[in-house]
Amino acid sequence: MSIALTSGASLHPLVLPARADAADAGEFRELSRVRNAVYRELTGRSEQDLTPEALLPLLRSRPERTTVVWAVRVDGDIVGRAVVDIPHEEGSRVAIASVEILPRVWGRGIGRAVAPHIEAVVRQHGRTVIQNWTEQQASDGRRLQARTGFGSVPDDHVARFLARQGFSLEQVYRVSRLDMAPSAVERAEALLREAEGFSTDYRVLQWMVPTPAEHLDGYAWLKSRMSTDAPSADLETDEETWDADRLIAAEKRIAEMGQTVQVTAAEHIATGELTAFTELGIGPDFHGTTHQHDTLVLKEHRGHRLGQLVKSAALLSWRDVAPDSPDLITYNAEENRPMLSINEAMGFVPIAYEGAWKKELT
Missing domain, CATH: 3.40.630.30 (Gcn5-related N-acetyltransferase (GNAT))
Structure with missing residues (x-):
């Protein structure tokens, strides 16, 4: 069942196919293509590309975690995805979540409209902390310092979106x-x-x-x-x-x-x-x-x-x-x-x- 987000935008729970080349895998294969396009635009690089065959095992739920995947559509076309991982470690309070959308549809409130649905899943699983790892495009503009005191990221659209959703920058990883x-x-x-x-x-x-x-x-x-x-x-x-x-x-x-x-x-x-x-x-x-x-x-x-x-x-x-x-x-x-x-x-x-x-x- 699709969920209306903003004008023309909707959220669609994704049922993973048994195989990436199955007859019913068309939506998943398109989501894989868009996922690669988002990463290329965010990072300016292509080494994070994954084929549908390589992506599928990463998105399946497994004994140690439950994974929920949605396709984000605008006017019927897939423009991104949202993913929530719920670890099953004993006593866990954590969910790991991301919203990845093509930059051409940024600024329309789509990510903001997806956020409550992510939080609803997190709460349903009894979790109280959401964590996110996002790599950002290099920039010479303003920087946002990590709470560790080590490293910073560009204070760009991605950082401002996460901050507006109530996230704090805890740590920075260097990509070398x-x-x-x-x-x-x-x-x-x-x-x-x-x-x-x-x-x-x-x-x-x-x-x-x-x-x-x-x-x-x-x-x-x-x-x-x-x-x-x-x-x-x-x-x-x-x-x-x-x-x-x-x-x-x-x-x-x-x-x-x-x-x-x-x-x-x-x-x-x-x-x-x-x-x-x-x-x-x-x-x-x-x-x-x-x-x-x-x-x-x-x-x-x-x-x-x-x-x-x-x-x-x-x-x-x-x-x-x-x-x-x-x-x-x-x-x-x-x-x-x-x-x-x-x-x-x-x-x-x-x-x-x-x-x-x-x-x-x-």
């Missing part, structure tokens, strides 16, 4: 790019040698997803610690529970999306414990951009250059996986100085910033 030039390889080789001198009690392990059985439990534990050990400012962060079954399901989604992912981990030799990791991934086009996904060093093992160890080892081995990938993109909290220092030493340069926003419902 590395040109996969021969000089990057040389820097990584030098950084790896340096890190090895500080981490003699550890060794590097690498594998391609799906994870081998002997590493499932250790890697799942590292994934769970991403929710507690990574910088999160004053955001509401649920402590996630990962086990081998959840990891196997996540890696099946990666395969369904057509993604290739390599995991590089540091193992504590004396105990066999996995203590740090980083992930590199790429889509079906091996000439496209590589993405660095989760990276973490467990708090109790910091101070041994393990972040530098796994990131430089990962880059060097990635040449054999995707030698034609021209660049690497990564996201890091602006207050995460240890990780940013590693990136800067590797040759990453900042290209954009992403805001993490929070709204407390009354």
